[in-house]
Amino acid sequence: LEGNRIQRICKQSELPDCPGAQVYEVTDGSILPGLIDAHVHMGWGSAVAVDWVSSTPQMQMALALRDMGYLREQGYTAFRDLGSDVILMKPAVAAGLLDTPRIFGAGKIITQIGGHGDSYQKLTLEASKQAYTPSYIVNGVDEMRWACRVNARNGADLIKIMTTGGVFSQGDRATPHSHFSQEEIRAAVEAMLFASGDPVAADKLAQALQLPTASVESALEALHERCQKEDSGLCLLHLNTHWQMATKTEFAE
Numbered sequence: 001l002e003g004n005r006i007q008r009i010c011k012q013s014e015l016p017d018c019p020g021a022q023v024y025e026v027t028d029g030s031i032l033p034g035l036i037d038a039h040v041h042m043g044w045g046s047a048v049a050v051d052w053v054s055s056t057p058q059m060q061m062a063l064a065l066r067d068m069g070y071l072r073e074q075g076y077t078a079f080r081d082l083g084s085d086v087i088l089m090k091p092a093v094a095a096g097l098l099d100t101p102r103i104f105g106a107g108k109i110i111t112q113i114g115g116h117g118d119s120y121q122k123l124t125l126e127a128s129k130q131a132y133t134p135s136y137i138v139n140g141v142d143e144m145r146w147a148c149r150v151n152a153r154n155g156a157d158l159i160k161i162m163t164t165g166g167v168f169s170q171g172d173r174a175t176p177h178s179h180f181s182q183e184e185i186r187a188a189v190e191a192m193l194f195a196s197g198d199p200v201a202a203d204k205l206a207q208a209l210q211l212p213t214a215s216v217e218s219a220l221e222a223l224h225e226r227c228q229k230e231d232s233g234l235c236l237l238h239l240n241t242h243w244q245m246a247t248k249t250e251f252a253e
Contacts, residue, residue: 006033034077034101042067042079042086044134048071052119053131054210060085060132068100081105082160082210083117083134090155107151107209109135110144110188112179116166135162144180148191157245158208161188163215185211186219199242 001007003189008016024031043063064086071079078101081087092098098226099122111117117135125214129137135145148159188209193200200208206216220243224236237244 007069009057011190016034024249032075035075037071037076037079040067040081041079041083041134044084050120052133053128053133055125055132057085057132061089064089068098071101072099078102078104080158083109085134085149085154087155087157105155106156106158107154107156108147109160109162110147110151111135111137111162113137113139115179115203116162116164130133136186138184139250141183144184144187145191148188149195152195159192160210161185163211170241182219182222185215186223188215190223193236193243193245197245199237199239199244201242205243 045063045067054206068079068086082089083105085108086103087107089098089100090103090105093100093103109117114121115137117133118137119133119135120128120131122207123131125137125144136143136150138147139143151159160182163185165179189205192205192208200235202220203213205220206213209216219235220238224238224243226235227236233244233248235248237246
């Protein structure tokens with residue numbers, strides 16, 4: 001090992017000379033690379049919908065710290081959180097204040113009214129929006145763009161959009177059909193491109209948004225066409241297999 005990377009795996013007789021190396025001998029066990037959990041919701045492990053609208057930020061952070069401790073004890077060195085505020089702990093982890101696995105997170109889930117993430121529909125919509133939950137309930141392009149940008153501002157590594165129904169669905173069905181409009185999905189793609197700054201491949205963008213690549217490619221083409229027609233200071237550049245949001249040349253200083 002060098003730092004946190006495995007540099008070489010070989011027989012002991014083939015080891016290079018490494019003066020000053022620290023040697024660990026394991027005779028009754030195995031050495032494994034750090035495990036990665038690719039889908040968790042830190043602190044929101046309960047499958048009871050009412051729990052999603054009756055908790056507090058303090059309780060969820062305490063539960064998340066407990067859950068991250070469990071992962072650490074079981075050999076996990078990183079996890080991907082797909083719906084919680086655990087990304088707010090990333091600065092503390094980076095500063096060495098918390099001994100937890102590395103955090104890659106989406107921030108809060110983005111769902112539509114009555115969708116998979118609108119978890120407890122016995123409440124009024126206004127009450128559900130005010131409750132502390134792992135979801136943003138959005139309606140329309142502007143709210144979709146707002147939710148994506150808030151997550152990006154909070155340090156999200158990806159964005160999770162509940163485009164279809166799921167286990168928490170009450171008024172819809174868990175089908176593969178999108179419940180967000182194409183305009184709303186385009187707004188999410190635009191927000192991610194704007195937050196990135198660097199060129200992004202369509203498949204990477206689809207992965208970050210948890211959407212089919214074909215849906216993202218369609219949104220990119222529509223957004224590119226719209227930017228060309230509109231009297232806007234922004235344009236969408238298609239750079240081979242990558243896309244990048246940029247300022248139109250006539251507005252550049």
